[in-house]
Amino acid sequence: MADTTPPITDTITGAQLSAVTFSPAKGLARNGYEPRDVDTFLRRTAEAVDRLNDRLTATQQQLQNAALEIQRLRDRIDRDSQTQHVQQAISVLTTAQITADSTVAQADQYSARVMEQARDVYEDARHNAATLEQETEDKARAVYQDALRRVADLEHDNEERLTQLTLAATIAEQELDSQTIYLRTLRDATRVQIETFLHGLLDHLAEEYGQAHPMAARAATGRATATNGSAATDTTTTQTVNAR
Amino acid sequence: MTDIDTAALKENFAVVAAHGPDEVALYFYSYLFLRYPQTRDMFPPAMTRQRDRLVGALVRIVTNVDRVDELVPYLQDLGRDHRKFGTVTAHYPAVGEALLATLRHFSGDTWTDDLAADWAAAYGLVAGAMSGAAENAAHTEPAYWEAEIVEVDHRTFDIAVLTVRTDEPLPYLAGQSISVEPTTTRPREWRWFTPANAPGGREIELHARLIPGGSVSTALVRASRPGETFRLGPPFGRMTLDPHSQRPLLMVAGSTGLAPMKAMIGQLARDGGRPTHLYFGARSEREAYDQLALTALNDRHPWITVVTATSDDTRWPGPHGPIGDIAAASGDWSDHDVYVCGSPAMVETTVKQLLVAGVPEKDIRFEEFGQA
Numbered sequence: 253m254a255d256t257t258p259p260i261t262d263t264i265t266g267a268q269l270s271a272v273t274f275s276p277a278k279g280l281a282r283n284g285y286e287p288r289d290v291d292t293f294l295r296r297t298a299e300a301v302d303r304l305n306d307r308l309t310a311t312q313q314q315l316q317n318a319a320l321e322i323q324r325l326r327d328r329i330d331r332d333s334q335t336q337h338v339q340q341a342i343s344v345l346t347t348a349q350i351t352a353d354s355t356v357a358q359a360d361q362y363s364a365r366v367m368e369q370a371r372d373v374y375e376d377a378r379h380n381a382a383t384l385e386q387e388t389e390d391k392a393r394a395v396y397q398d399a400l401r402r403v404a405d406l407e408h409d410n411e412e413r414l415t416q417l418t419l420a421a422t423i424a425e426q427e428l429d430s431q432t433i434y435l436r437t438l439r440d441a442t443r444v445q446i447e448t449f450l451h452g453l454l455d456h457l458a459e460e461y462g463q464a465h466p467m468a469a470r471a472a473t474g475r476a477t478a479t480n481g482s483a484a485t486d487t488t489t490t491q492t493v494n495a496r
Numbered sequence: 497m498t499d500i501d502t503a504a505l506k507e508n509f510a511v512v513a514a515h516g517p518d519e520v521a522l523y524f525y526s527y528l529f530l531r532y533p534q535t536r537d538m539f540p541p542a543m544t545r546q547r548d549r550l551v552g553a554l555v556r557i558v559t560n561v562d563r564v565d566e567l568v569p570y571l572q573d574l575g576r577d578h579r580k581f582g583t584v585t586a587h588y589p590a591v592g593e594a595l596l597a598t599l600r601h602f603s604g605d606t607w608t609d610d611l612a613a614d615w616a617a618a619y620g621l622v623a624g625a626m627s628g629a630a631e632n633a634a635h636t637e638p639a640y641w642e643a644e645i646v647e648v649d650h651r652t653f654d655i656a657v658l659t660v661r662t663d664e665p666l667p668y669l670a671g672q673s674i675s676v677e678p679t680t681t682r683p684r685e686w687r688w689f690t691p692a693n694a695p696g697g698r699e700i701e702l703h704a705r706l707i708p709g710g711s712v713s714t715a716l717v718r719a720s721r722p723g724e725t726f727r728l729g730p731p732f733g734r735m736t737l738d739p740h741s742q743r744p745l746l747m748v749a750g751s752t753g754l755a756p757m758k759a760m761i762g763q764l765a766r767d768g769g770r771p772t773h774l775y776f777g778a779r780s781e782r783e784a785y786d787q788l789a790l791t792a793l794n795d796r797h798p799w800i801t802v803v804t805a806t807s808d809d810t811r812w813p814g815p816h817g818p819i820g821d822i823a824a825a826s827g828d829w830s831d832h833d834v835y836v837c838g839s840p841a842m843v844e845t846t847v848k849q850l851l852v853a854g855v856p857e858k859d860i861r862f863e864e865f866g867q868a
Contacts, residue, residue, distance in 0.1 A: 338530075341526075341530055342523060342526040342527055342530060343526075345526040345529060345530055346522045346523065346526045349522060349525065349526065349543055350522070352541060352542060352543075353542050353543055353544045356541065356542035356544075357542070357544065360709040360711065361709060363708070363709050363714065364708040364709025364710075365708075365709075367706065367708035367709065367714075368708050370653075371654065371708070374653065378780075378782065382810070382811060385811075386810070386811070
């Protein structure tokens with residue numbers, strides 16, 4: 253057999269078979285392969301195929317056994333699911349789960365309680381702050397309103413005073429007016445009296461001196477002035493008067 | 497479910513449930529984890545909420561077992577949503593086995609081969625509807641979206657507005673909700689939140705209010721930091737805008753129930769706007785946490801009227817009282833599309849008052865969410 257022929261082992265592959273080469277035939281027949289090589293190859297291949305077949309059968313048997321075993325186990329499990337062991341296992345698992353659940357529930361409850369308390373504290377603080385703010389605002393409003401009221405009162409007082417003053421002023425004005433009227437009337441009456449007196453005096457003078465010489469009239473006028481206290485005294489007219 | 501004796505199933509379920517719903521659920525999960533330990537990782541450490549969910553789902557399925565039209569959409573949503581937990585088709589037989597073992601355990605002597613066959617057939621239909629919907633959804637959307645926190649804005653000590661950016665757009669409708677898992681701080685805990693912005697971009701605004709003892713709300717409000725990642729589940733919910741309606745809108749929101757209203761207003765603004773009255777109620781001025789945004793909306797859009805009322809704040813200059821009372825008494829809403837969102841108590845009283853005020857029941861939309 254030529255060196256190129258691979259050893260055929262338990263596992264025989266298509267690639268191995270494809271790769272097989274044989275030495276050319278020796279002697280006179282130049283066509284074909286060396287028969288001894290081919291015989292050896294065929295024998296080894298046959299052995300390998302037999303071994304593979306055996307293994308296939310064994311594997312199939314194992315598979316069948318396994319399937320039977322699985323079925324047997326399944327049946328047993330189905331049967332056993334009602335048995336003591338399975339029920340015990342289920343019971344243990346159930347207890348463990350309940351324990352876990354209650355632990356988690358306790359933690360959740362604790363966290364809920366803490367959160368509720370935190371929220372209460374927060375709401376309380378907020379409420380207190382709001383109340384305080386409200387109270388402060390109420391107080392401020394009361395003070396403001398009180399001030400407003402006082403201002404209003406003051407305004408009211410002032411208005412009253414103003415009214416009174418206005419009234420007083422009006423009265424005073426009226427009094428002043430009536431006094432003014434009285435005085436004006438008095439003045440007018442006095443003027444009329446004085447005018448009447450003066451007219452009477454002038455009439456008297458006219459009667460006394462109306463036909464007199466212009467010089468005498470002038471002298472009469474001068475004398476009249478003198479009787480009023482005039483310093484401009486003419487000795488001659490004085491004498492004239494005295495002469496009368 | 498023509499070949500299944502549904503009456504017998506209901507009767508058997510009543511027998512089983514008589515042992516106490518929590519007992520039954522405990523047994524179910526213990527069996528499941530014992531037989532298939534790898535499924536334990538899909539659930540949170542504390543299972544109380546999970547058991548409630550299971551019982552709730554089972555009751556709903558068994559109650560509606562005769563009404564396929566009710567049941568199938570619910571199961572399809574459930575299947576689609578379960579992808580976020582890492583549920584794959586291969587998990588369904590395990591759950592079926594645990595369910596049957598549980599039913600058999602609590603049925604005692606009343607268990608029969610016929611019951612076993614009927615339950616197996618019924619579960620097969622349920623699992624088929626769920627896993628079928630999940631496989632369909634897998635062609636169009638991921639099991640969940642990764643989202644990174646961009647901003648955490650603490651409006652008060654117990655209300656935060658979070659902005660997250662998803663790895664790819666999450667195709668929700670304005671008003672719909674998504675489930676959120678704080679992946680690093682609360683793995684495998686999912687809760688519903690509603691985006692407060694209209695869809696389209698990769699950023700989502702979430703309004704979170706701290707619930708005392710609530711693990712996810714605490715994680716969101718107090719423990720979230722920019723850079724941290726969340727997982728977001730697929731969108732659900734039917735409280736959305738009617739694209740064919742031209743009617744005016746009334747929106748009544750309590751506290752973080754404001755989020756879907758803001759998303760819908762964003763959508764309305766995009767679509768040209770419709771006369772909208774938004775009544776927002778908070779306990780106090782402090783809890784009126786989004787006034788800047790509301791004032792901005794009011795100023796920007798002439799078709800919006802925003803009224804903010806407080807129920808417990810004597811110093812608030814605006815209206816006082818429960819927001820439902822104020823909204824219902826403020827006008828004739830009988831020709832409006834009405835949306836209500838808030839705490840369950842607020843939604844209940846508001847809906848009642850609006851009905852009394854003459855709004856037809858079909859025109860009032862609100863969301864009832866169970867646990868995510």
